Structure formats: C-alpha cells, structure tokens
Amino acid sequence: MTTSASSDLPALGPILAGIRSPDDVKSLSEFDLLKLAEEIREALITNLSRTGGHLGPNLGVVELTIALHKIFSTPKDHFVMDVAHQGYVHKMLTGRADRIDTIRTFKGLNGFLLRSESEHDCYGAGHAGTALSAALGMAAARDLLKDDSHVVAVAGDAAFTCGPTLEALNNIAETTKKFIVVLNDNEWSIDKNVGAIARYFNALQTHSTYASVRNTAAEFVEKIAGKAARNLAHKVEEGAKNLLFPNVLFEKFGIRYFGPIDGHDLPLLIKTFEYLKTLNEPVVLHIITEKGRGYQPALDNPGKFHGLGTYKIEDGSTDTSDTPTASEIFGRTVTDLAKEDEKIVAITPAMPGGSKLDIFKKEIPERYFDVGIAEEHAALFACGLATKGIRPFLSIYSTFMQRAYDMIVHDMALQNLPVRLCMDRGGLSGDDGPTHHGLFDIGYLRPVPGIIHMAPKNEAEFVAMLKWMAKYDDGPTAIRYPRGPIDGSPVDGPCAPIVLGKGELISEGTDVALIGLGTMFEMAVETKKRLEEKGLSVSLVNPRFIKPLDNELLEKVARNAKVVCTFEDHVLMNGFGCGVIEHLNDVSIDVPVERIGWPDEFIEHGKIDGLRELHGLTAENAVEKISKHF
Numbered sequence: 001m002t003t004s005a006s007s008d009l010p011a012l013g014p015i016l017a018g019i020r021s022p023d024d025v026k027s028l029s030e031f032d033l034l035k036l037a038e039e040i041r042e043a044l045i046t047n048l049s050r051t052g053g054h055l056g057p058n059l060g061v062v063e064l065t066i067a068l069h070k071i072f073s074t075p076k077d078h079f080v081m082d083v084a085h086q087g088y089v090h091k092m093l094t095g096r097a098d099r100i101d102t103i104r105t106f107k108g109l110n111g112f113l114l115r116s117e118s119e120h121d122c123y124g125a126g127h128a129g130t131a132l133s134a135a136l137g138m139a140a141a142r143d144l145l146k147d148d149s150h151v152v153a154v155a156g157d158a159a160f161t162c163g164p165t166l167e168a169l170n171n172i173a174e175t176t177k178k179f180i181v182v183l184n185d186n187e188w189s190i191d192k193n194v195g196a197i198a199r200y201f202n203a204l205q206t207h208s209t210y211a212s213v214r215n216t217a218a219e220f221v222e223k224i225a226g227k228a229a230r231n232l233a234h235k236v237e238e239g240a241k242n243l244l245f246p247n248v249l250f251e252k253f254g255i256r257y258f259g260p261i262d263g264h265d266l267p268l269l270i271k272t273f274e275y276l277k278t279l280n281e282p283v284v285l286h287i288i289t290e291k292g293r294g295y296q297p298a299l300d301n302p303g304k305f306h307g308l309g310t311y312k313i314e315d316g317s318t319d320t321s322d323t324p325t326a327s328e329i330f331g332r333t334v335t336d337l338a339k340e341d342e343k344i345v346a347i348t349p350a351m352p353g354g355s356k357l358d359i360f361k362k363e364i365p366e367r368y369f370d371v372g373i374a375e376e377h378a379a380l381f382a383c384g385l386a387t388k389g390i391r392p393f394l395s396i397y398s399t400f401m402q403r404a405y406d407m408i409v410h411d412m413a414l415q416n417l418p419v420r421l422c423m424d425r426g427g428l429s430g431d432d433g434p435t436h437h438g439l440f441d442i443g444y445l446r447p448v449p450g451i452i453h454m455a456p457k458n459e460a461e462f463v464a465m466l467k468w469m470a471k472y473d474d475g476p477t478a479i480r481y482p483r484g485p486i487d488g489s490p491v492d493g494p495c496a497p498i499v500l501g502k503g504e505l506i507s508e509g510t511d512v513a514l515i516g517l518g519t520m521f522e523m524a525v526e527t528k529k530r531l532e533e534k535g536l537s538v539s540l541v542n543p544r545f546i547k548p549l550d551n552e553l554l555e556k557v558a559r560n561a562k563v564v565c566t567f568e569d570h571v572l573m574n575g576f577g578c579g580v581i582e583h584l585n586d587v588s589i590d591v592p593v594e595r596i597g598w599p600d601e602f603i604e605h606g607k608i609d610g611l612r613e614l615h616g617l618t619a620e621n622a623v624e625k626i627s628k629h630f
C-alpha cells in the first residue's frame, strides 16, 4: 500500500490513487477491480481511524459501489443512496479519494452525499427513507424529458422499515419502467434490524428452496452473461441464493425481485447489473452483505462501528471518558424511574445505542420498544399508549423528531396526551453537519398550544427534569439535551425543585440581564464574569423552560436592565430569544434584547467549538454586542 509522502495526505493504494473519475474504474480489468476493492478497504480503515465516520456501512458496500460504477455512468446515470452514510466509496471512485482523510472534518468532505460537493452526488441525504422516492422522481423526470439515463436507488434493510420507503414502493410500478432498487441487506440497522420486514428479508436468505434452485441459479447467470459465466457456477452456487425465488412482497408492488445474491461477489454483481440494465421494468436486487467486511473489530461489533469517532486500527479500541454523556444519564435515569413506576415505557425508532435506551432494554425488556426507523409511527404509538395511562418516554434525536411533527401537533397536543418527548442531540451535533444538527426544535414546538418544553443546564437539573416529567400527566412534555456530556456548571448545593414554568434567578443586577438556556447557561456565566470585570451589574437567569416562559421572572430582570441578552443552542429564527422579545413587547417593556444563537443558515459540519467561534456563539461576542449599549 502506498503511504503518503507526508502525513497530511490520505493513505491510498496505487490503483485507488489513480482513480480520478468513474471512467478510470471502467477501464480496469476484473483482477484490478478486485485489487481496487482491497485498496479501498485499506483506505477506509486507515483514514477513518484518524477522522472517525461510518466505517461499517462503507466496508459493506465496496464491491457494490465498484460494480455500479463499472456498469453505469454517473453523472448521466443517477445513484441515490439512502441515508448516504455509505457513500464514502462512491466519493473515492468519483475523484475524491485524495480527500477521504478529511471526511466529516471542518471544510472537509461531508459525511453524506451532497449535491454541492460533486456532480456525481445527484441527491443528498442524512435522514433515512428518502432514496426510493427521490430516485422515482428522477426516473419520472427522465421519462418526461425522454433521456436514457438509468436511476439506481441503494437502500439498506433498515431503510425498508421507514415509512417513506414503503410509500415509494407503492408508487414505483405505476410511475416508471426502467428503475433499479438495490436492497443492501446486512441484517443491521445501527443496532440489529427489527420488525417483520427484517424477518422477511432474513427468510429470503435462508429459504429451503435455495438448495433446489442452484442449477436454476447457474442457468440464470448463463442467461445474464453467456456460457462463459457458467464456469462461475461454483461461485454462483456459493454466492447466488434463490436467484429466481418468487418473492411476494416486491412482486405485489409490481417490482421484479432478483436475489438474494452475495453482495461481495464482484464478478457476479457486475454480470447481474449488466443484465438488469437491459430490463425495461422496475426491479429490485437483493444483495447480502456484511457490515464491517474486511475489518474484524467491525465484524465483531457492527453497532459500534456503524458510526464512531477515532479508533486504534490494531484492535478497534476507542478513547473512553469518565464523564457520562447526556444520553447515558437519560438511559440510566429513565430506567431507574421505570423500576419505580410500572407505567413507564421507553420507545426508540432504531436508536437504542445512540439514545442509550439499550440500558432500559437490558433491564426492563418487557417495557422497551424499538419500532425501527419509524419516527412517525413511534410518536403515534406513544400517543396510543398514553391514552391508556401508560407513561411513554419517546427518545428521538431533535433532527429526526422533525419527521414526527404532525403527530406532535395533531395527535399529541390536540388531544393533550402525556407523551414525554426526549430530544437527544438538541443543539449543534457537529460531525454529521446540517442534516443532523438539532437546531429547529424550539422553533417547531414553541407555537404548539399546551406543549411544555424544557432544557437543563447540567446533569443534576437534567435528572430532576426527567423525574418531574415522569410524574406530569397533564399533556405532552419535551426536553432537549445535547450530544455528548451535559457537564455544565456544578450545582452549588442540591438542584432547586422543578416547578412548571419557573426559571432560576441566580443573581440580580441593574445594568444587564443574561438569560442562558440549557447548556448555553455556561456561556452566560462566562459573559457575566467579563461584564462585571468592566464594572457592570448583571442579572443571571437559568430559564429552565422554553415554554411556558417564566414571564414574571423575565419581567423582573428586564425592568431593571438597560439590555437583555439571551443565549441558545438553536437558530435565532423563532428561537428562545424570540419568545423573550415577544413577551417583553406584549407587556410593553421597552428594553433592547441581544441574542446569541445560530444564524439563519444551514451550519456546516465540524467540531462544535470551532463552529461556535466561527458563528459568534461566544462570551466574547456577547460582551461586544452588550457593550454597544453602554
């Protein structure tokens, strides 16, 4: 393997280093393609050990992606990848191999496909379930425009548990002819895939007719690729299971099913795509792959290596921290609460590891529900439970909660159902970038009548709020908390009791009123210190509640201030600060309000501190904005 001349270049093998565009893939011999696959795996394992990323999913699609670029021609043809976290190989084969060591780093390659990053990225993603619908749109446009491009949607087995995927399946056969779906089945979501669809796919792999169709499979390959391919028969028998296995699910959708075949058998994949390309009907190719293929630590622990930070190549070990993450505090607390209250249940849409509800699953499995990648269903399911007096804690990342917004309004709030919405990754998420930053939940929840929305400033308050939510049965409650630790300022003494709609007045002053929401309270504390060094008298408030706002406390500090400043890990548009401005206006308190928060734009990927500095979420900037009023 070629190592870079200097440590700042990616480690690329000679064949991979020579790939400047997919055309370079097409000119390679089968032998070199197999070598290329080895070099891509080396490059993924080596470079991602330094940057982190979605190693497991990408190791699973090396042969698939090579075969796609061997047979099809982007950007004329279109590859639409579901979630697109498995797009690193595609990036390397479309002229970005020399930047693979920048993946998910500031100003580096995005961790998902991105239209603005390359003409070969026809569609961006980050959230699951979008590929088939978007690809169908491209196919319909192709038919209208009468061009002859091919559209290939690549979706994992878990993506098929996602509502929009099934909505697309319902439409494909009535909308277009030439359309290829690749079902990349590795039996894993982030954690083990769940539900009836996962079991159905598994049944296709193990169906007893496999043995009886071996000859048929060999004939199938001969039909695809001519007699020469027949000598691949032993490969076919090994790699191609039930090639012609009648498949109810897809056939009923009017989609011809092929597979399952070995998704790591590069010659077979190439021959199969060569054949499928000639068909003028919607088809699905079911391939069986291994998540983490080629790297034993990832094969041994697909959940950990789905997406991770930096790791040691030799054993896949990662740095650990003694400081618990907010998710760990959440998982532990809700599990302990559930041991005291049999009405408490936990729900996750396919994120037991990320939400740390795997703690709950282990200790109280009978009251734990993983519903698959199905946020809309998760919210409705929680509503149903709540009608019967059950106390559902629904954990969904803030960004994925956007999927369930109508259920929050139409089902939860309108019926005043006591569902506990636990929005993990509330705030900037960092590495994953704009598709994953949880920067809009205040904006989309604040207008909803009757909803309660909280944000804790530190661990003690987080636990206290969860305990309060466990008892509060008079309607929906929501709490937002960050990715990583919530180790804000240590509590001086026990956490003051949580009282609905009441914030905390930490100090009173006559010049400036600082209101720091959630984890941004820390920045308000630092700002207070700097302002006092300038001789100013500062009030400091921990609001605790976004809704209902503590109007009495807000009026008290605003009347005594020459300027108010709010701090939030959320966009400024319709954020917490807007609520403050609205109320002060409504009670005719005419005091200027400065706001520290994210600008009205999608924030790129990168490390949180660097992005805060870049976009002015700092105590320094707060002091500068406030000082203009004196």
Ligand SMILES: Cc1ncc(C[n+]2csc(CCOP(=O)(O)OP(=O)(O)O)c2C)c(N)n1
Pocket (backbone or CB within 6 Å): 057, 060, 082, 083, 085, 086, 126, 127, 128, 129, 155, 156, 157, 158, 159, 160, 184, 186, 188, 189, 190, 291, 306, 349, 350, 351, 373, 375, 400, 403
């Ligand atoms: C709407 C939404 N919910 C949850 C996630 C988190 N997520 C990212 S990848 C993934 C699992 C995808 O599994 P699969 O489609 O089988 O692809 P694989 O990683 O196995 O290749 C999940 C749940 C997401 N990206 N989008």
Ligand SMILES: CC(=O)[C@@H](O)[C@H](O)COP(=O)(O)O
Pocket (backbone or CB within 6 Å): 083, 085, 126, 127, 190, 306, 307, 354, 425, 429, 432, 483
């Ligand atoms: C691709 C995807 O949506 C998940 O893998 C996500 O990247 C997980 O985010 P965390 O790392 O914050 O759990």
Ligand SMILES: [Mg+2]
Pocket (backbone or CB within 6 Å): 156, 157, 158, 184, 185, 186, 187, 188, 189, 193
């Ligand atoms: Mg999968």
